[in-house]
Amino acid sequence: MNEKRKLGRNEQCWCGSGKKYKRCHLNRENEEPVLSWESEAALRREFSAKSCGAPDALKADCSKQIAKAHTVPKSGSLERIARNGHVYSFVPSFQNLTRNNGRLVPELHGINRASTFTGFCSKHDDAIFAPLEKNPFLGTPEQCFLLGFRSLAREEYAKQAQAASVARLRQQADRGRSEGEQIAIQRFLFSHNTGIAAGVRDTKYYKSEYDQILVQRQFEVIRAYIIEIDGPPTVMCSGGVFPEQDFEGNALQDLADLKTTPSIINFASFYGSERGAVVFTWLPESDSTCRVFIKSLDCIPDAALTDGLLRFFFEFCENVHMQPEWWEALASATREAVVNRMAYPTIGPLPGCLKDDGVRFPPWVIVRRRFVNFTV
Template sequence: MKAPGRNEPCWCNSGKKYKHCHRDIESKPPVEFHAVIQALKSFEKSMKKCSVPISLLHECSSKIINAHTVSKSSSLKAISKDGHVLETSVDSKTSAASKIVIKEIGINKASVFSGFCSVHDKNLFAPIEDGPFRVIPLHCFLVTYRGISKEFFSKNYASKVFELMKTLDRGKSLHHQIAIQAEAGRLGTNNDLTTNDLKYIKSKLDDMLISNDYSGLNYAVFTLDSPPPIMGSAIVGPTFDFNGNEAQKISSSPSQIPDYMAINSFSSEGDGYVVLSWLSEHSKTCNKLMAQFLEKKLTADSLAVFMILLIENFYISPSWWRSLDDETQSLIISLYAQGVEDDTYGDSIENRRPLNFPSIKNILMSPMI
């Protein structure tokens, strides 16, 4: 690629002139590892804020806490071993290709984010923290609201990381500069699209919170006969259905929001729950998925595969994991890798090995389909 003139726009589309952007950047010292760590820590500090609607911010305390998206006392504790669960993560090292790892984490640190103040974390979620979960609109809303607040928080954090990524081409050859800028731009653009979608969805949930009217939220609650050995929270735009076929087309236009579904897996008083929820306006795709699940008479193992494919961070019962044979463990890791390391393949939803998930003892949908 021929370098632009000094006063021409930079090739990286930053909007800056070439002389103020990438000119001579290959001769500058590379970004030191400690500088990256310091920047990430500063992001964490700056991101601490309460996720409630603006009209409720006057009630906030000054203390932002590490809020759990999966309850520590009623859920994580139920599947823990010596105060620890297992978590999925991607081990990215500069000297080797990324790989999926399963490692221990203490339940005090699992599923936390600094997205609520101490007042709102306690008061808002008291109905599902201080008593048993019930399949009623309020409880399903609170589970959904907390999970989506976490996802919105994470996407805003990721946007800062992708901006930081753009600075990592200092001291690199032009070839590497182009590669780094292209990947940072691709990831940033995709993240921005999802962030805008979640901002819209959260605004709808904020309205429900303020009005105490949850009629705009649809849900399907699967009650299991014991705590699910995989717990987590996510919101996704499903691209495949339970037949392994395309569920919907995802547009790259910010004005065309796909149908999103929130997924929450947890336990309460000995029972397990998987709550799938969505805005009423996203019912087309979500209702189709639920109709297929019921028509095919699928089991909780299919729910497990659905969660493994779509939840980016989930927590695993150590006892359950160690009870699985090597082939089943490898299957779970390969399913999780889809969407993390490569594309998600719809036919993966057709589970071919038993995962020994607890049985479904009840399914309740609102509204019924």
């Protein structure tokens, strides 16, 4: 951004949009500010865009109907912890944030609203995930692969929505503001956008790797760490993360280096028909980071494992859904600690954020832990 010099009307705008100054920031201070409800409606549109995340090789068979695909695997998982069809979820909205002084506080949401995304056509949502959705979870390589595939598809969908909303904000957020404010807002959005663009690029890369494995049905390559739990986990989630540090606070990879593709690990917490399961999956190319990460998790004894897993979920996943009775029974200091971990917008994880912080949750009964295609 080069904001100091006086620009001619036909020069490229200082904000980096690539547009001519006269079509971008000229007179922006006199434009009508965008109202919060308009901005929120636009955000909702961006996060409900419809597309199918099936591999390109299968796209010719797409059905016209885009499904409301579950993000928490195995439909029926969330029903196991819902109360009257509702769970506590973290859904960012202008109302939620203003009501709670800018903090994102979990609220009761219908399970179909809080945890679905429109990222698969109904045919592919059904066909691709049938081995996972229609059979009990046994931890077969195919099932583990599909867990990773679904969370990666959702990550890609969410990152593209974020990119669309930042692109919109760069055109709207500073309308009616002074030139100094415009520069501050554009600087913030510019650096935010740089991180998001890298995230879009990296999830796209892994999604195409997973696409290829799916098309060639080479599921045996998947690595997985499976924790079996007695009964449904009271906290369910699904996501993908580029792990920066392990549970002992050791640094794993540097995300500030935007030139390299970081290792990614996908995870899900759900009910597998007979038992609960928390599953981490990754590809061999991410071994160097993910094995160290999982080793540090595997070192945590059963009695402390629930606390460790929940530190990780609340720190790195916004797609988290909680059993109402469980959340309401937590001590207020514990709930406070959870909300602080979910702080929105995230300032980024602090060093040592996964180390034991003394916060205790009602422990899940760990039945066993399994390694699929690797050892630590």
